Amino acid sequence: MSELNLKTRREFLRASVLGGAVSWTVPAFLSQTFDALHAQAAGQSQAVTGKDNTILVVLQLAGGNDGLNTVVPVTNDHYHKARPQLSLKSNLHKLDENFALHPSLTAFKELYDAGQLGIVHGVGYPNPNRSHFRSTEIWHTASDANKFEKYGWLGRYFDNACKGSDPTVGVSVGRQTPQAFTGPRPLGISLENPETYRMAGNDTPEMDETAGSMDFMSRLNGAEGLGADASSGTTIGSVTGPVQSNLSPLDYLERTALDAQISSERILKVSQQAKNLVSYPASQVANSFKLVGRLIAGGLPTRVYYLSQGGYDTHTNQAGAHERLLRELGSAVKAFTDDLKAQGNADRVLLMTFSEFGRRVKQNANGGTDHGAAAPLFLVGPKLRAGLLGQFPSLAPADLHNGDPKYTVDFRSIYAGLLQGWLRTDPAPVLGRKFDAFQSLRA
Amino acid sequence: MLKPLPASRWNYATAAHLLNRAGFGGTPAEIEKLAALGAEKAVDSLVHYDSRPDTTPNPEWAKVDPERMQQYKQMRDATPAEKQKMRQEEQRERRDELQELRHWWLQRMVAGPRPLQEKLSLFWHGHFATSAQKVKDAYLMWKQNDIFRRHGSGDWLTLLTEVSKDPAMLVWLDQAQSRKQQPNENFAREVMELFALGEGNYTEKDITEAARAFTGWSYDRLNQEFIYRRNQHDDGPKTIFSKTGNFSGDDVLKMIVAHPQAAPFITRKLWVFFGNEKPSSQLVEALAATFRANRMQFKPVLRAMFLSEEFYAPEVMRQQVKSPVQWLVGSVRMLERELPAQQVSANALRQLGQELLLPPNVKGWDGGLSWITTSNLLNRYNFAGFLVLGENPMNAPKNKGGKNRRARMLNGKSIAVAKLFPEDVRKDKKLLAAAVQKRLLASELKPEHRNTLRAYLDSQGELDDLDVLHALRLVMCTPEFQLC
Numbered sequence: 001m002s003e004l005n006l007k008t009r010r011e012f013l014r015a016s017v018l019g020g021a022v023s024w025t026v027p028a029f030l031s032q033t034f035d036a037l038h039a040q041a042a043g044q045s046q047a048v049t050g051k052d053n054t055i056l057v058v059l060q061l062a063g064g065n066d067g068l069n070t071v072v073p074v075t076n077d078h079y080h081k082a083r084p085q086l087s088l089k090s091n092l093h094k095l096d097e098n099f100a101l102h103p104s105l106t107a108f109k110e111l112y113d114a115g116q117l118g119i120v121h122g123v124g125y126p127n128p129n130r131s132h133f134r135s136t137e138i139w140h141t142a143s144d145a146n147k148f149e150k151y152g153w154l155g156r157y158f159d160n161a162c163k164g165s166d167p168t169v170g171v172s173v174g175r176q177t178p179q180a181f182t183g184p185r186p187l188g189i190s191l192e193n194p195e196t197y198r199m200a201g202n203d204t205p206e207m208d209e210t211a212g213s214m215d216f217m218s219r220l221n222g223a224e225g226l227g228a229d230a231s232s233g234t235t236i237g238s239v240t241g242p243v244q245s246n247l248s249p250l251d252y253l254e255r256t257a258l259d260a261q262i263s264s265e266r267i268l269k270v271s272q273q274a275k276n277l278v279s280y281p282a283s284q285v286a287n288s289f290k291l292v293g294r295l296i297a298g299g300l301p302t303r304v305y306y307l308s309q310g311g312y313d314t315h316t317n318q319a320g321a322h323e324r325l326l327r328e329l330g331s332a333v334k335a336f337t338d339d340l341k342a343q344g345n346a347d348r349v350l351l352m353t354f355s356e357f358g359r360r361v362k363q364n365a366n367g368g369t370d371h372g373a374a375a376p377l378f379l380v381g382p383k384l385r386a387g388l389l390g391q392f393p394s395l396a397p398a399d400l401h402n403g404d405p406k407y408t409v410d411f412r413s414i415y416a417g418l419l420q421g422w423l424r425t426d427p428a429p430v431l432g433r434k435f436d437a438f439q440s441l442r443a
Numbered sequence: 444m445l446k447p448l449p450a451s452r453w454n455y456a457t458a459a460h461l462l463n464r465a466g467f468g469g470t471p472a473e474i475e476k477l478a479a480l481g482a483e484k485a486v487d488s489l490v491h492y493d494s495r496p497d498t499t500p501n502p503e504w505a506k507v508d509p510e511r512m513q514q515y516k517q518m519r520d521a522t523p524a525e526k527q528k529m530r531q532e533e534q535r536e537r538r539d540e541l542q543e544l545r546h547w548w549l550q551r552m553v554a555g556p557r558p559l560q561e562k563l564s565l566f567w568h569g570h571f572a573t574s575a576q577k578v579k580d581a582y583l584m585w586k587q588n589d590i591f592r593r594h595g596s597g598d599w600l601t602l603l604t605e606v607s608k609d610p611a612m613l614v615w616l617d618q619a620q621s622r623k624q625q626p627n628e629n630f631a632r633e634v635m636e637l638f639a640l641g642e643g644n645y646t647e648k649d650i651t652e653a654a655r656a657f658t659g660w661s662y663d664r665l666n667q668e669f670i671y672r673r674n675q676h677d678d679g680p681k682t683i684f685s686k687t688g689n690f691s692g693d694d695v696l697k698m699i700v701a702h703p704q705a706a707p708f709i710t711r712k713l714w715v716f717f718g719n720e721k722p723s724s725q726l727v728e729a730l731a732a733t734f735r736a737n738r739m740q741f742k743p744v745l746r747a748m749f750l751s752e753e754f755y756a757p758e759v760m761r762q763q764v765k766s767p768v769q770w771l772v773g774s775v776r777m778l779e780r781e782l783p784a785q786q787v788s789a790n791a792l793r794q795l796g797q798e799l800l801l802p803p804n805v806k807g808w809d810g811g812l813s814w815i816t817t818s819n820l821l822n823r824y825n826f827a828g829f830l831v832l833g834e835n836p837m838n839a840p841k842n843k844g845g846k847n848r849r850a851r852m853l854n855g856k857s858i859a860v861a862k863l864f865p866e867d868v869r870k871d872k873k874l875l876a877a878a879v880q881k882r883l884l885a886s887e888l889k890p891e892h893r894n895t896l897r898a899y900l901d902s903q904g905e906l907d908d909l910d911v912l913h914a915l916r917l918v919m920c921t922p923e924f925q926l927c
Binding site for chain 1: 574576577615616617620621622624625626627628629632636637642647762763764794796801803804805806809810811812813815816817818819820821822824825828889922923925926
């Protein structure tokens with residue numbers, strides 16, 4: 001308590017002195033209103049490590065990625081028969097005698113050859129749901145298809161294993177909080193642009209304020225045209241899921257404002273010091289990875305980063321769009337892994353991709369595919385069991401469920417494996433019950 | 444049934460609540476006026492908006508493009524280089540028009556004579572959640588927006604039918620490309636899941652069968668209108684909701700609106716938007732009953748809602764997180780300032796997390812607490828500084844005189860405090876603190892925050908206009924101000 005008050009007082013004094021006689025600055029004003037919250041938070045605050053813990057990066061391929069045209073079952077007749085125009089036959093990147101990667105996943109092929117890519121076949125869940133929103137919610141909350149969970153699996157991980165952590169324990173890139181991050185108490189921040197991620201008027205002499213203020217203005221005046229982060233031509237740009245909390249809206253706001261203030265100082269420092277060590281291609285998903293690469297370089301105490309790439313809802317004219325999406329995905333991940341390697345952080349970082357569902361085996365009349373079920377999931381990192389994992393589901397028409405492949409691996413067993421092996425926590429309290437941990441890490 | 448609000452509870456606070464929710468808030472003078480009318484007249488003045496003339500002209504380009512045919516022809520005959528140039532030109536034009544359309548709409552929300560009509564348009568835009576990202580045509584986006592304005596408080600089946608046959612929707616959910624041989628399920632799925640019934644009230648089979656019934660509904664690109672292509676329609680028998688017949692698309696919409704879950708689904712969503720996020724099942728049933736009793740017309744149910752005691756309950760009043768649009772439009776109205784320039788307003792809304800005409804997906808914005816993230820909140824606080832001070836808040840402390848050229852270029856003047864508060868209030872710390880809270884919150888800050896505001900004012904010497912501006916800004920940077 002007394003220590004807290006001291007800290008608060010110090011912050012407050014610093015802010016008011018800087019604000020001078022002109023006015024109280026907004027941060028000073030807020031610090032004052034935060035007194036009570038600071039008191040609660042301080043007793044719990046964890047030492048900031050940031051340099052040694054493992055990091056999980058989760059990437060959502062929003063819209064339902066067509067798994068069959070991503071990890072292609074080249075020798076499967078059912079596949080080619082069901083997709084007379086869409087099935088892929090040439091320029092593929094061969095993985096083994098039966099499977100190959102989409103032609104634009106050159107970067108993934110390199111990772112595969114280097115033993116840094118794990119592909120889990122047939123990931124899904126019982127009683128699959130074909131609604132984007134419901135299925136996204138199921139993946140985010142790790143619930144059964146017939147049950148509704150309020151909080152996200154990562155939010156429950158923060159709540160169970162990271163109590164009292166710095167708010168940057170979870171960082172979601174973008175403007176939204178993914179449902180996966182929601183928990184009884186909000187924890188984790190959302191971050192779009194580190195240059196403007198701060199309360200105006202919070203400048204201390206050592207800060208270079210020009211970058212931030214120029215950025216603020218240019219972003220207000222810039223001609224970005226159609227939304228920079230929406231993906232062209234599909235109905236699913238992003239799906240984050242609703243946020244729920246047991247706090248009142250006012251308490252939720254206060255807590256978020258406090259987290260914003262605490263994290264902004266740290267983010268600002270990182271944004272001034274940390275640099276990417278490689279160049280990234282130009283795409284929305286590459287920009288997101290670039291930011292994560294920079295934050296990791298800056299040593300934030302973050303355990304989980306969350307990113308999203310939209311546009312996978314390919315009901316019509318799928319071929320071109322899918323080609324572009326996967327090319328952007330592959331090249332972004334390649335730059336990211338190169339960056340981590342150059343930083344010396346590669347061993348600490350594991351990337352998992354997921355999509356709310358795969359797509360129907362049979363193509364539709366518009367050169368596209370409709371919502372499906374089980375699909376492959378990618379894991380990237382040097383500590384993985386690399387290669388093709390799990391069991392590929394049968395595509396024989398008699399084995400399909402409403403035209404979709406049946407899952408062979410429950411996604412929650414992958415979560416369980418990562419929680420246990422990578423984030424080093426007991427998965428059962430996070431996932432609500434015991435799932436067989438899928439062994440995706442090298443022993 | 445809904446309980447009517449007792450006359451004794453009609454006052455400044457309840458009138459402010461009504462104006463916040465059925466519109467975009469307003470000035471103390473506007474609220475006083477509503478409060479003086481009494482609940483019934485106040486609600487009627489908002490709900491019966493069609494009796495008030497609206498003479499806002501449509502955007503100049505908001506009509507079928509007569510040169511379209513010629514452009515298509517030119518495009519077809521062009522060399523690849525010419526084609527690319529034409530495409531770029533078209534893209535630029537489209538971007539400008541969309542920007543103009545957004546601003547046209549925001550301006551209607553800020554200053555138009557019919558606040559509820561615009562609030563409903565915003566509701567329906569979030570409900571039918573069509574994005575220009577795929578539609579790529581400002582005229583079509585305007586046309587859909589106009590449907591919301593014309594039918595937003597009318598008959599459910601009419602609205603649903605109009606929207607389903609609306610070119611923007613036909614493009615958005617691929618209905619325009621659905622063929623008899625292999626129907627596209629996208630629209631059939633979302634009309635049941637998201638627009639009219641909700642998950643669990645239909646089967647996968649209902650969707651595939653309905654998709655067959657909708658075949659033939661298409662989009663005539665040349666005339667930019669709906670077209671029925673008879674030879675693409677599957678006129679065989681279909682089984683939907685356990686009934687079998689040679690249903691057409693219109694039949695399916697009728698069956699959907701006649702479904703027992705249709706009334707609770709849409710009235711619940713209305714309540715979530717206008718009231719609060721978690722209506723009880725009894726409340727939803729009462730709303731649904733009112734809706735059914737009025738033959739699925741929205742106006743009577745809106746009127747009953749705004750006159751109900753439930754609407755003014757403590758768990759509803761001042762408990763809604765302002766959407767970015769509500770935040771921006773409401774702030775502009777309360778501060779009695781102009782809407783910032785077209786591009787600035789659009790970019791601000793993007794950074795606050797709600798781009799008009801570009802919802803994130805077909806489900807629309809999640810709303811509620813989802814509006815609030817650390818990043819969005821920082822943007823709100825910083826943008827509040829810009830709205831009040833008219834200068835770049837990121838360097839405001841060192842730039843009181845507006846020396847920064849960039850900042851001055853765009854801004855750039857602060858709001859007129861003399862218009863908001865009389866001189867005696869501006870000079871009196873206690874009166875000013877109360878007046879700022881009344882104007883921005885129609886209520887008070889919680890005690891800790893109130894004391895901090897007072898402490899700030901007390902730390903100043905004699906108050907000048909800049910102190911008043913700062914006080915306004917500080918209150919906009921409280922959790923309370925993010926709620927309405």
